[in-house]
Amino acid sequence: MAGTAVSIAWRRHPRARRISLRLEPRTATVIITLPPKASEASGLAWLHQNAAWVERGLSTLAHSPRLADGETVPLEGAPLVIRAVPDARRGVWREDEILNVSGDVAFLPRRVMDFLRAEARPRLGARLRARAGDMGLTPARLDLRDTRSRWGSCTRDGRIMLSWRLVMAPVEVQDYVIVHELAHLRHFDHSAAFWTLVDRYAPRRHAAERWLKREGATLLRIA
CATH class of the missing domain: 3.30.2010.10 (Metalloproteases ("zincins"), catalytic domain)
Structure with a gap:
């Protein structure tokens, strides 16, 4: 995601077994959910491994419909x-x-x-x-x-x-x-x-x- 600014929100879930990523559509924020013992560094590493998925998602969100005359x-x-x-x-x-x-x-x-x-x-x-x-x-x-x-x-x-x-x-x-x-x-x-x-x-x-x-x-x- 070189050159792309990404907003990140961290979640730690007591029952999570692995690190997961989710895009919050309204704010274009990447939510990283961590298991209890996982570090934020490992979460960032997982984010970079899935950079292509994140970029595709952000590109899709950037073309969301507008509520305006003629749309x-x-x-x-x-x-x-x-x-x-x-x-x-x-x-x-x-x-x-x-x-x-x-x-x-x-x-x-x-x-x-x-x-x-x-x-x-x-x-x-x-x-x-x-x-x-x-x-x-x-x-x-x-x-x-x-x-x-x-x-x-x-x-x-x-x-x-x-x-x-x-x-x-x-x-x-x-x-x-x-x-x-x-x-x-x-x-x-x-x-x-x-x-x-x-x-x-x-x-x-x-x-x-x-x-x-x-x-x-x-x-x-x-x-």
């Missing part, structure tokens, strides 16, 4: 063209593939984000109810959050958490994450039985995992 933002995988309408007083409204945003353009990014968050609950809620019905499962409730490191989670008491940003992902990707978390209501682990259940109701899970690995960081950077 696009995805909704369930389909791009919407943002159109500033400063003289209008209608908030944000959609016309086919156009997302109209009224008012001062200085507030356009926030208004687009508010629109997406508002779309997330009914859309993701409907997907959760539909897939739970297919699987014969009953989650206790749905929480939507703006998480950095996971797209979903499930608690032992049946609460499902999803990242609201999944509303920007294609429906089949949403379905995979939802099925994954619902499957934990029956198997609170990642056993063979768990993956058999996931594959039954999300047969395209490998494609969804690849999509999230390829595009997920971009969704996290949209702001």
Whole structure:
């Protein structure tokens, strides 16, 4: 990473067995997680060994979408063209593939984000109810959050958490994450039985995992 300034954050995890690297998409920070007895020097050595991976990741983050007039933002995988309408007083409204945003353009990014968050609950809620019905499962409730490191989670008491940003992902990707978390209501682990259940109701899970690995960081950077 010669000549490239990299922001680093250190984490020490009591159960970590090896040094790991993760890119935090919103701040373009490399998070280095160390096992209890590992030194920061060994963490830096591992960072330099994986310099090519870090540079590719930072390059991808540098080309994240902007929320501005004429740019696009995805909704369930389909791009919407943002159109500033400063003289209008209608908030944000959609016309086919156009997302109209009224008012001062200085507030356009926030208004687009508010629109997406508002779309997330009914859309993701409907997907959760539909897939739970297919699987014969009953989650206790749905929480939507703006998480950095996971797209979903499930608690032992049946609460499902999803990242609201999944509303920007294609429906089949949403379905995979939802099925994954619902499957934990029956198997609170990642056993063979768990993956058999996931594959039954999300047969395209490998494609969804690849999509999230390829595009997920971009969704996290949209702001």
